[in-house]
Amino acid sequence: MNDSPDIRFLLAIRASGSLAAAARKLGLSPSAVTQRLQQLERKLDTRLVDRTARRLQFTEEGALLCQRGAEIVQQFDALFEDLQARRKGLVGSLKINAPLGFGRRYLAPVIADFQKENPGVDIALTLSDQPLTETADRYDIVVHIGELPASNLVGYAIAPNARFVCASPALLKRFPHPESPEELAGLPCIVLRENNEDVSLWQFRKGRVTCSVRVPSKLSCNDGEVIRLWACEGRGVILRSEWDVADDIAKGNLVRLLPAWKARDADVIALTHHRAGLPARTRHFMRYLQDRFKPQPPWRS
Incomplete structure (x- = not known):
């Protein structure tokens, strides 16, 4: 194998x-693909793919060739794109x-502006309630909010983002303000289902003291916009990202509870497959995205 077409084919x-x-x-044609794969395996004297009528499975050698080959192809493309740029x-x-919510409110305008300034770049934005569960190979950049589970992806800091416990003034007329996280267990709560997390276990810290509380939840949803609206209607207490509730807190639609207790931060990060060899368009968009949230993100302006 002395060029990239074989790697791209695999x-x-x-x-x-x-x-x-x-x-x-x-x-x-299917037969042409089969023949080319067989020729490639003969060239390398190695079986790359085990195929049966029901499934297709890469061998260890085939998987290694894909992994290392993808990096080579990406660097090769990045070199020529840099020259073209x-x-x-x-x-x-x-x-x-x-x-979904963050992409709709904050990311979509950034993407539209970047594409307008760089008309030679075509951008496809996909909004999802679980971005990390999508097939990573399908995307050049994955925007994630919160802690990052073990992953081979490379993270870039975009913006700081805290998480607040909030409730509407109407709810707080029916229930007393909680003085400690444990008291949340006696209040109606609403949880957001995302990233396969244990969403009803809320964790807090005050100085060196930590506290975890299992909150009761009669309402839940996988869309943060829905649980924010429910909270504003007085249907329950929510633990939600600062970017989503800062406006409602400022307008008095929501009240922040337990300000002395800090929930885990959920910073905004952007993920790519590799740090080296990224195409120029990816690198430039990453810097553009970071610059749009400096010196303070809009939810802290």
């Missing part, structure tokens, strides 16, 4: 999940995945 098979799907993606600006496509 990566297309991995991304497609089957030889038939790869044939459609590559515009070839020097002559006529940023070009190519950028696929971004982001959380």
Whole structure:
């Protein structure tokens, strides 16, 4: 193997999940794909893919070739895109995945402005309630809020973001203000289902003291906008990101509870597959995104 077409061919098979799907993606017949794969395996004297009528499984050698080969192809493309960008600006496509509410309110305007300033870049934004559960290979950048589970992805800090316990003035007329996190167990609470977390276990810290409380929840949703509206209507207490509730707190629609107790921060980060060899359009968008949230993010302005 002395060039990138063979690597790209193998990566297309991995991304497609089957030889038939790869044939459609590559515009070839299934037999042509099979023959080319066999030729590649003979060239390397190594079996790369175990295929049966029901499933397609990469061997260890095939998986290694895809992993290392993807890095090589990305660096190769980045080199030529950098050369092209020097002559006529940023070009190519950028696929971004982001959380529903944050993506809708804060990320969509940034993306539209960036594309307007760089008309040679095509951007596809996908909003999801669980960005990290999507197939990572499908996206160039994944925007994530909160703690990052173990991952091979590379993180870039975008903006600070705390989390507040909030309730409406109407709810607080029916229930007393809690003086400690433990008292939340006696209040109606609303939880946000996201990222496969234990969403009804709320954790707090005050100085060196930590506290965890299991809150009761009759209402839950996977959309943060819904639970924020429910909280404003007086239906329960929420633990929600600062970016989402700062306006309502300022307007008096919500009241922050337990200000002396700090919940875990949920900073905004952007994730990519590699630190080196990123295309120019990805690097420039990352810097553009970071600059848009400096020196303070809009929810702290």
